[in-house]
Amino acid sequence: MKKANTYIAATVLAATFVLTGCANNQQLGTGVGAVAGGVIGDAVIGGTLGTLGGAAAGAVIGNQVGKSQDRK
Numbered sequence: 001m002k003k004a005n006t007y008i009a010a011t012v013l014a015a016t017f018v019l020t021g022c023a024n025n026q027q028l029g030t031g032v033g034a035v036a037g038g039v040i041g042d043a044v045i046g047g048t049l050g051t052l053g054g055a056a057a058g059a060v061i062g063n064q065v066g067k068s069q070d071r072k
Contacts, residue, residue, distance in 0.1 A: 002049070003028075005011040012039060014039075015032070015035045024066070024070050025065075025066040025069040025070045027066065027068055029063055029066025029067070029069070030062050030066060031059075031060035031062070032061050032062055033035075033058035033059050033062020033063065034058050034059035034062065035058070036062075037052045037055045037058015037061070038052070038053040039054070039058070040054050041053050041058075042054065
């Protein structure tokens with residue numbers, strides 16, 4: 001379990017570095033939301049379904065938050 005958490009943390013960190021080059025907050029929010037949602041979905045529900053469902057929900061929420069930030 002500890003090894004899995006290390007991989008998850010490394011993936012989130014790498015994704016954050018990659019996504020910081022995005023053109024706007026909406027794109028950044030979508031990517032960060034998808035990564036965070038996938039991690040949370042896996043932790044709460046578990047398995048592939050939890051990860052994919054969490055990633056989808058996180059992407060939608062992150063997209064809307066980013067869109068709101070771009071309007072300001």
